[in-house]
Amino acid sequence: MRADENLEPLDHGMVILQKKDGFRFGEDAVMVAEFFTPAKSGKLLDIGTGTGIISLILSRNPKIDKITSVEIQEEMAGMAKRSVEKNDLTEKIEVLNIDIKNLNRGNTYDYIVSNPPYMKSSNGKVNPRSMKAISRHEITLNLKELITESRRLLKPGGSLTLIYRSERMVELLNNLSELGFYPKRIQNIFSENTKVSKLFMIEAVKGKNKGFEFLEPLYIK
Numbered sequence: 298m299r300a301d302e303n304l305e306p307l308d309h310g311m312v313i314l315q316k317k318d319g320f321r322f323g324e325d326a327v328m329v330a331e332f333f334t335p336a337k338s339g340k341l342l343d344i345g346t347g348t349g350i351i352s353l354i355l356s357r358n359p360k361i362d363k364i365t366s367v368e369i370q371e372e373m374a375g376m377a378k379r380s381v382e383k384n385d386l387t388e389k390i391e392v393l394n395i396d397i398k399n400l401n402r403g404n405t406y407d408y409i410v411s412n413p414p415y416m417k418s419s420n421g422k423v424n425p426r427s428m429k430a431i432s433r434h435e436i437t438l439n440l441k442e443l444i445t446e447s448r449r450l451l452k453p454g455g456s457l458t459l460i461y462r463s464e465r466m467v468e469l470l471n472n473l474s475e476l477g478f479y480p481k482r483i484q485n486i487f488s489e490n491t492k493v494s495k496l497f498m499i500e501a502v503k504g505k506n507k508g509f510e511f512l513e514p515l516y517i518k
Contacts, residue, residue, distance in 0.1 A: 322350040329460040330354040339407025349377030484512040
């Protein structure tokens with residue numbers, strides 16, 4: 298563990314490396330991991346894993362045989378890999394420090410889960426070298442690219458699960474439809490004392506319409 302890092306506890310005796318100051322995983326990643334519901338056993342891809350929180354949480358799911366965690370930022374990928382090692386999960390979680398566009402594994406995964414950057418790079422001043430900027434703004438991967446790469450990497454009938462900004466729901470749904478995905482479940486997220494949802498979670502299926510459910514909203518503090 299490096300001088301600028303903490304080793305923080307998670308549920309079930311697990312731990313994760315986090316920066317003392319700087320990018321840290323948030324509630325969004327935890328919520329989308331809990332929203333994810335696999336129907337059968339299979340392989341999972343975590344796009345933009347950051348320090349690995351989604352992969353660590355989902356490693357406990359008995360229906361997930363193997364997890365590939367992809368992170369473009371070298372330092373964050375290194376932290377994720379060390380967290381995997383500290384939890385003795387190297388047989389289940391593979392951490393790759395690459396651009397998702399360079400992952401040569403078409404039609405491989407049953408599931409993709411991601412907490413992607415929500416904000417367009419044109420929204421405000423952005424430092425392209427900042428960990429937080431790359432994690433929050435579409436600097437290295439925009440929404441359409443994310444869905445395009447998910448279509449390439451998922452098996453037919455595989456599912457894509459995301460958490461995203463409600464103000465961009467129509468854009469996301471249009472991209473999903475254009476690229477051959479069918480929404481299966483949507484859940485809006487509300488903060489206490491607010492009447493407008495700022496986030497939502499969605500599961501969409503590649504190439505198959507398996508019905509659709511609008512779930513009861515989730516309220517958070």
